[in-house]
Amino acid sequence: MEIEHLSVHFPINIGTVRAVDDVNWELRQGEVMGLVGESGCGKSTLGFSILRLLRPPGKIVQGRILYKGRDIVRMPEREILELRGKRIAMIFQDPLTSLNPLFRIDQHFIETLLAHEKGLTRKDAYRRAEEMLESLGISPEKLTEYPHQLSGGMRQRIMIGLGLILGPDLLIADEPTTALDVIVEAQFLDLLADLQKRYHLTIILITHNLGNVAQLADRITVMYGGSIAEVGEAGDIFENPLHPYTQGLLASIPNIKLDQPKLKTMPGSPPDLVDPPQGCVFHPRCPHAMEVCRVKKPGLVKRNGRLISCWLYG
Ligand code: SF4
Numbered sequence: 205m206e207i208e209h210l211s212v213h214f215p216i217n218i219g220t221v222r223a224v225d226d227v228n229w230e231l232r233q234g235e236v237m238g239l240v241g242e243s244g245c246g247k248s249t250l251g252f253s254i255l256r257l258l259r260p261p262g263k264i265v266q267g268r269i270l271y272k273g274r275d276i277v278r279m280p281e282r283e284i285l286e287l288r289g290k291r292i293a294m295i296f297q298d299p300l301t302s303l304n305p306l307f308r309i310d311q312h313f314i315e316t317l318l319a320h321e322k323g324l325t326r327k328d329a330y331r332r333a334e335e336m337l338e339s340l341g342i343s344p345e346k347l348t349e350y351p352h353q354l355s356g357g358m359r360q361r362i363m364i365g366l367g368l369i370l371g372p373d374l375l376i377a378d379e380p381t382t383a384l385d386v387i388v389e390a391q392f393l394d395l396l397a398d399l400q401k402r403y404h405l406t407i408i409l410i411t412h413n414l415g416n417v418a419q420l421a422d423r424i425t426v427m428y429g430g431s432i433a434e435v436g437e438a439g440d441i442f443e444n445p446l447h448p449y450t451q452g453l454l455a456s457i458p459n460i461k462l463d464q465p466k467l468k469t470m471p472g473s474p475p476d477l478v479d480p481p482q483g484c485v486f487h488p489r490c491p492h493a494m495e496v497c498r499v500k501k502p503g504l505v506k507r508n509g510r511l512i513s514c515w516l517y518g
Pocket of ligand 1: 514
């Protein structure tokens with residue numbers, strides 16, 4: 205998938221929120237891409253744009269999203285419906301609000317399968333759902349239960365099952381572990397890693413939890429203020445972050461091995477995307493800001509296999 209000059213705006217009564225601003229991005233087949241940044245940096249909006257699931261008044265105002273050569277932005281609604289679920293699936297933050305409380309689990313699977321696979325019988329759809337649950341380590345008997353009867357971890361596994369039941373190539377996981385406790389979160393991430401290998405999935409893991417990306421991601425994209433700050437191999441980014449924002453993010457992770465009387469924090473707060481700072485959007489918080497940073501926005505440049513948007517690198 206290639207994204208070219210993508211901008212997403214939300215016109216509101218006090219102005220226009222530039223949630224994603226001229227983003228160029230590339231996703232390789234079979235990789236796990238961690239998409240990280242503070243709340244409101246545009247990472248979820250970018251994920252939702254890929255499936256054209258933006259809630260009004262959000263809209264894509266420019267750019268292309270090329271999936272296997274076809275532009276999703278300009279695709280007719282009928283084709284988008286085919287793509288959603290079947291080729292690209294998404295799992296959301298909170299499974300309890302994503303599953304319909306009035307439907308049993310089997311009804312969620314059967315409805316999904318029958319909507320996309322013409323000619324499939326309800327019996328076959330039920331069998332497929334049973335197989336999927338077994339592959340997720342859940343007893344098929346749970347198919348007859350309602351969402352509120354399952355634990356949080358089990359509900360999130362059901363969400364993954366619904367995401368995978370149509371055999372997509374790309375899975376977008378938007379903060380999938382937010383509603384889980386740490387033990388269930390660890391089990392869930394192990395399951396995701398296992399499913400990625402088993403189904404040869406490409407995964408976009410959207411999270412503000414750097415521990416999750418360290419565990420799963422092959423590459424990492426760091427977003428700030430609606431723009432991409434840095435893209436690189438996960439190991440390289442953790443060992444040697446180049447962008448000052450990535451450096452600040454990693455420095456702010458508490459380390460129990462160090463004697464730190466105070467937690468390290470980044471000064472300032474995320475930018476107002478209705479009226480973002482001129483030049484580099486990070487300059488009001490950046491310890492290395494120069495004159496040029498205040499007037500001109502840096503473009504993405506390539507350095508040692510990394511993409512960085514910062515005047516320190518030319
Ligand atoms: Fe800091 Fe300037 Fe780089 Fe922005 S462009 S991150 S302000 S050094």
